Amino acid sequence: MNSLQHHCLDVTRRHFLRDCGVGLGKIALAGLLTDSLAGRGVSAGGTAILPLAPRKPHFPGKAKRVIHLFMAGAPSQLELFDNKPELAKLEGQPLPPSVIGGQRYAFIRPDAAVLGPRFKFAKHGQSGAELSEMLPHLAAVVDDICLIRSVHTDQFNHAPAQIFFNTGFSQPGRPSIGSWALYGLGAETQNLPAFVVMSTAGGLSGGSALWSSGFLPTLYAGVRFRNQGPPILNVSSPSGVDATLQRDTLDAVTAINQLRLNTEGDPEIATRIAAYEMAFQLQTSAPELMELKSESKETLELYGCDPEKPSFARACLLARRMMERGVRFVNIYHEGWDAHSDVAGNVKSNAGATDKASAALVTDLKRLGMLDDTLVIWGGEFGRTPMVESNSALGRSLGRDHHPQAYTIWMAGGGIKSGMSYGATDDLGFHIAENPVHVHDIQATILHCLGFDHEKLTYHLAGRDFRLTDVHGQVVKALLA
Numbered sequence: 001m002n003s004l005q006h007h008c009l010d011v012t013r014r015h016f017l018r019d020c021g022v023g024l025g026k027i028a029l030a031g032l033l034t035d036s037l038a039g040r041g042v043s044a045g046g047t048a049i050l051p052l053a054p055r056k057p058h059f060p061g062k063a064k065r066v067i068h069l070f071m072a073g074a075p076s077q078l079e080l081f082d083n084k085p086e087l088a089k090l091e092g093q094p095l096p097p098s099v100i101g102g103q104r105y106a107f108i109r110p111d112a113a114v115l116g117p118r119f120k121f122a123k124h125g126q127s128g129a130e131l132s133e134m135l136p137h138l139a140a141v142v143d144d145i146c147l148i149r150s151v152h153t154d155q156f157n158h159a160p161a162q163i164f165f166n167t168g169f170s171q172p173g174r175p176s177i178g179s180w181a182l183y184g185l186g187a188e189t190q191n192l193p194a195f196v197v198m199s200t201a202g203g204l205s206g207g208s209a210l211w212s213s214g215f216l217p218t219l220y221a222g223v224r225f226r227n228q229g230p231p232i233l234n235v236s237s238p239s240g241v242d243a244t245l246q247r248d249t250l251d252a253v254t255a256i257n258q259l260r261l262n263t264e265g266d267p268e269i270a271t272r273i274a275a276y277e278m279a280f281q282l283q284t285s286a287p288e289l290m291e292l293k294s295e296s297k298e299t300l301e302l303y304g305c306d307p308e309k310p311s312f313a314r315a316c317l318l319a320r321r322m323m324e325r326g327v328r329f330v331n332i333y334h335e336g337w338d339a340h341s342d343v344a345g346n347v348k349s350n351a352g353a354t355d356k357a358s359a360a361l362v363t364d365l366k367r368l369g370m371l372d373d374t375l376v377i378w379g380g381e382f383g384r385t386p387m388v389e390s391n392s393a394l395g396r397s398l399g400r401d402h403h404p405q406a407y408t409i410w411m412a413g414g415g416i417k418s419g420m421s422y423g424a425t426d427d428l429g430f431h432i433a434e435n436p437v438h439v440h441d442i443q444a445t446i447l448h449c450l451g452f453d454h455e456k457l458t459y460h461l462a463g464r465d466f467r468l469t470d471v472h473g474q475v476v477k478a479l480l481a
Contacts, residue, residue, distance in 0.1 A: 150423025
């Protein structure tokens with residue numbers, strides 16, 4: 001056997017997807033390998049290779065799909081969800097040492113003065129949930145969501161905390177929640193990625209580790225869509241290549257690969273065939289997905305969406321369209337909430353960019369009859385301190401530092417109780433006073449809504465069974481509908 005033959009046999013799917021010149025191969029086409037491919041000869045010995053065929057969960061889950069609105073940088077719960085009048089009374093005074101204990105912060109001293117809430121709060125809906133004036137649109141749907149005001153995390157820096165929330169571990173290398181969902185449920189879509197990622201502001205501290213498949217096979221990784229132009233590079237055919245030529249070329253390549261598959265019986269060759277086939281389908285499905293002009297004027301106004309401009313609103317509307325087309329998991333990352341200075345201006349800007357569309361997503365899913373089996377999650381990696389951050393050397397004033405001890409997220413639909421507020425912090429918003437909920441508990445609850453026992457959804461590696469929640473977490477049954 002010559003060196004070229006040796007080289008060809010040594011080329012794995014990972015090398016192929018890395019080096020493939022068509023561009024689409026480089027995104028691994030996660031989520032595109034579904035049962036529709038069996039008809040184009042992706043089997044050896046009569047056995048179909050269906051790595052993402054739909055699978056049944058451990059028990060009937062109320063959620064079939066998930067939209068995770070991740071507010072990277074950590075929104076201030078004290079300006080949005082957790083009203084603390086006592087902080088206003090104490091503004092300018094240091095917190096008692098007994099409250100702070102041994103907690104240390106990166107940018108403020110333990111004796112930093114209290115900073116009162118920057119905005120007014122009011123009760124809304126039949127549930128009477130209190131929300132900031134910065135969330136007028138969420139206030140209109142407050143009876144459809146569940147506020148969790150007692151979330152806490154182990155991490156106090158952005159990258160580890162973002163990775164921790166999304167993967168259950170503070171360092172890169174573990175599968176993300178979306179990857180676990182695909183691993184457990186498979187895919188329903190035949191021509192779109194089953195796990196899609198979008199971002200709508202600046203850079204993410206946690207990077208691609210937030211949607212990585214970790215040690216799971218790479219087809220479970222999230223596929224990141226671009227904000228402008230084609231959602232994926234090279235999705236359009238080159239000039240002079242029409243659909244007929246593309247189809248004929250693909251069929252010729254498939255025939256050659258099929259000969260090799262029949263000889264070797266290597267499932268990686270079947271995966272290669274599937275990837276080429278689904279890339280071809282994506283050339284039609286992706287442009288149709290992104291064409292928002294087909295949406296009604298009423299819907300565009302509901303979200304506050306300009307179809308021609310990238311925005312959080314546009315991403316939310318696209319997420320709803322993906323849910324309709326069978327996408328299993330969508331992550332939308334909105335960065336920029338890191339309010340070390342001018343917390344009021346930060347919250348006003350970011351709430352202005354996200355509040356209307358977040359509420360519209362809940363409203364739209366509900367009116368389409370999709371909210372009951374679509375789980376929506378909104379929140380960041382940790383909270384913000386009751387104490388002020390002011391540092392003239394760094395040009396900071398009237399901000400808040402990182403606060404892992406207590407913060408707020410909200411969830412809606414997909415098996416979660418509506419019109420409910422769960423958990424509480426103390427009068428100063430520093431410690432959890434009632435019903436603490438760890439990040440691992442949130443992860444366990446998400447998997448439960450999808451129909452999984454988080455202790456049994458495992459992947460065996462290096463002699464042990466790994467899971468999203470590691471050896472921690474419990475389902476918060478009080479949140480379940």
